[in-house]
Amino acid sequence: MKNVKTIMDKEIRAYFTSPMAYTALCLFLLISGVIFNSNILKEHSSEMINLFILMIYLFIMIIPALTMHLFAEERRSGTIELLMTYPIQDWEVVMGKFLAGFALFMGMLLLTFHFPLFLLMWGNPDPGAILAGYLGLILLGGTFLSIGMLATSSTKSPNVAFIMAAGVLFGLTVIGQVAINFAGTGAIADFVSYISITEHFRNFTMGTINSKDIVFYLSVIFFALFASIRLVEMRRWKN
Amino acid sequence: MIEVESLTKSFGDTVAVKDVSFNVESGEVLGLLGPNGAGKTTTIRMLTGYLPPTRGTARIVGYDIFKDSLKVRRQIGYLPENVPLYNNMSVNTFLNFVARVKDTEVRTRNDQIDEILLHCGLREVQNKTIGKLSKGFKQRVGLAQALIGNPMVLILDEPTTGLDPRQIAQIRDLIKQLASGHTIILSTHILHEVSMVCDRVVIIHNGEVVAQDSVENLTKELTKTQMTYITIHGPLKLVKESLKTVEGVLVVESHPGDVEDVNNFIVHAQLERDIRELIAKCVVNSGFGLLELKSHALSLEDIFLQLTTKGAKPMNLN
Numbered sequence: 001m002k003n004v005k006t007i008m009d010k011e012i013r014a015y016f017t018s019p020m021a022y023t024a025l026c027l028f029l030l031i032s033g034v035i036f037n038s039n040i041l042k043e044h045s046s047e048m049i050n051l052f053i054l055m056i057y058l059f060i061m062i063i064p065a066l067t068m069h070l071f072a073e074e075r076r077s078g079t080i081e082l083l084m085t086y087p088i089q090d091w092e093v094v095m096g097k098f099l100a101g102f103a104l105f106m107g108m109l110l111l112t113f114h115f116p117l118f119l120l121m122w123g124n125p126d127p128g129a130i131l132a133g134y135l136g137l138i139l140l141g142g143t144f145l146s147i148g149m150l151a152t153s154s155t156k157s158p159n160v161a162f163i164m165a166a167g168v169l170f171g172l173t174v175i176g177q178v179a180i181n182f183a184g185t186g187a188i189a190d191f192v193s194y195i196s197i198t199e200h201f202r203n204f205t206m207g208t209i210n211s212k213d214i215v216f217y218l219s220v221i222f223f224a225l226f227a228s229i230r231l232v233e234m235r236r237w238k239n
Numbered sequence: 240m241i242e243v244e245s246l247t248k249s250f251g252d253t254v255a256v257k258d259v260s261f262n263v264e265s266g267e268v269l270g271l272l273g274p275n276g277a278g279k280t281t282t283i284r285m286l287t288g289y290l291p292p293t294r295g296t297a298r299i300v301g302y303d304i305f306k307d308s309l310k311v312r313r314q315i316g317y318l319p320e321n322v323p324l325y326n327n328m329s330v331n332t333f334l335n336f337v338a339r340v341k342d343t344e345v346r347t348r349n350d351q352i353d354e355i356l357l358h359c360g361l362r363e364v365q366n367k368t369i370g371k372l373s374k375g376f377k378q379r380v381g382l383a384q385a386l387i388g389n390p391m392v393l394i395l396d397e398p399t400t401g402l403d404p405r406q407i408a409q410i411r412d413l414i415k416q417l418a419s420g421h422t423i424i425l426s427t428h429i430l431h432e433v434s435m436v437c438d439r440v441v442i443i444h445n446g447e448v449v450a451q452d453s454v455e456n457l458t459k460e461l462t463k464t465q466m467t468y469i470t471i472h473g474p475l476k477l478v479k480e481s482l483k484t485v486e487g488v489l490v491v492e493s494h495p496g497d498v499e500d501v502n503n504f505i506v507h508a509q510l511e512r513d514i515r516e517l518i519a520k521c522v523v524n525s526g527f528g529l530l531e532l533k534s535h536a537l538s539l540e541d542i543f544l545q546l547t548t549k550g551a552k553p554m555n556l557n
Contacts, residue, residue, distance in 0.1 A: 002339075002342070003340065006336065006339040006340055007340075009336075010325075013332070014325075014327060017327045017328070077326070078319065078321060078323030079324065080323075081284075081289055082319065084288070084289050085287045085288055085319075086312060086337070087309050087310075087312040087313040087341060087342065088340050089309065236289070
């Protein structure tokens with residue numbers, strides 16, 4: 001655990017020594033602020049669902065930007081050779097990097113807490129729905145990050161890692177809508193909507209916390225991280 | 240301290256390292272010598288746990304490099320080729336990170352880092368960003384991170400490549416100082432370096448060990464004759480004939496010079512005899528002009544070329 005923390009600290013520090021984290025953070029807050037302003041304040045709505053959905057689309061771009069460097073950059077610059085020959089295990093490296101991304105993501109979410117605060121002070125929101133929505137965002141963000149980890153673990157080009165992750169995340173996000181449009185109902189549509197990341201998010205925004213949805217997100221995170229660790233181990237072999 | 244047993248690594252069909260075996264005693268400095276692409280880096284990467292061997296094993300401080308990789312890595316300080324470093328970190332931050340990863344004692348951590356900074360001459364740049372340092376300083380940061388945790392074994396892959404002559408001298412001095420407290424494997428393609436810092440040398444060529452011994456012994460073993468290098472003013476044929484009459488001379492090689500009637504000769508004689516005086520007398524008595532005469536020792540370069548040139552004949556004596 002000590003090693004996980006060490007790697008995590010190193011990555012968090014790295015985020016703030018490059019313009020990447022600041023840019024992502026600013027863009028995210030700016031766009032969600034604008035949407036909050038136009039969509040909620042002007043329409044006198046107390047629901048955050050539209051903002052949450054928009055955030056998901058922002059995450060499709062922002063989260064791959066946060067994960068793209070984590071492994072690919074180490075490979076590109078050769079520092080992976082240092083890291084892999086220090087007395088530290090591969091899974092500790094993967095977990096440390098993932099948790100660094102997760103910490104930054106949580107910080108990002110934390111900076112949007114004035115939105116519900118406004119609503120509570122001047123509107124009439126459903127606090128349960130908002131809390132559930134944030135829980136959903138946290139799970140969804142973790143899922144996006146783990147898929148970003150998988151992408152960055154598999155290449156030595158940060159750009160490729162970004163494009164791969166953003167592509168996969170976009171696919172998983174829109175696939176639910178596509179299924180409904182083309183397949184209508186039936187077994188295939190059910191399956192496709194089951195693997196759609198956004199379909200699972202819908203329940204949270206309505207204030208219902210469903211164990212099925214939580215299990216879905218946690219299993220994707222687990223699987224993606226497990227596969228990332230394997231990829232890092234395998235890269236040792238092939239090189 | 241280090242026992243390498245028929246270590247083999249293949250990438251697909253290419254065999255990069257084939258049956259490499261050698262031992263390094265405690266406190267010894269071993270030079271891993273070979274032309275570029277000989278398999279030095281691959282061998283080192285297997286020893287440091289970065290690449291698993293295809294076949295064979297090695298033990299470092301008694302631990303198997305594959306089965307006890309973590310324990311091995313705790314005993315090793317490693318400077319990879321081309322010195323990859325985290326360019327966004329400051330020297331201090333980086334060394335602190337390494338100290339945490341290597342799990343050094345928290346109480347003495349700062350003292351140890353201070354000591355290493357001083358030892359490697361990094362005090363003045365400790366708060367600078369690594370990416371902005373000169374190549375020479377980066378190399379020292381690379382050495383410094385290897386030294387953290389006071390490992391018993393240091394493995395340095397081409398530690399002087401890309402430095403200017405002054406920096407090379409400094410790094411070599413640093414390595415010589417380190418030799419007193421560590422067992423060191425150092426890879427290089429610079430022969431001079433081996434004779435300067437290493438106790439023993441393993442020569443690798445095309446992934447195989449072609450020779451291993453002390454520099455002294457290697458030179459002795461491959462020197463079968465005593466060679467004298469002479470430049471003489473006089474007709475080539477006549478000079479050659481009279482040189483052959485000198486007692487103890489086995490073979491005379493002649494190389495025509497650029498100026499007419501000024502020729503170079505290499506005279507091979509029996510090992511135990513110094514025939515320089517006899518040659519000088521002979522030349523003067525025959526009425527030729529003696530321009531230069533010196534004994535010609537087989538250099539490490541000659542040995543290296545002999546061992547690594549494909550189809551090279553052993554020192555020809557006829």
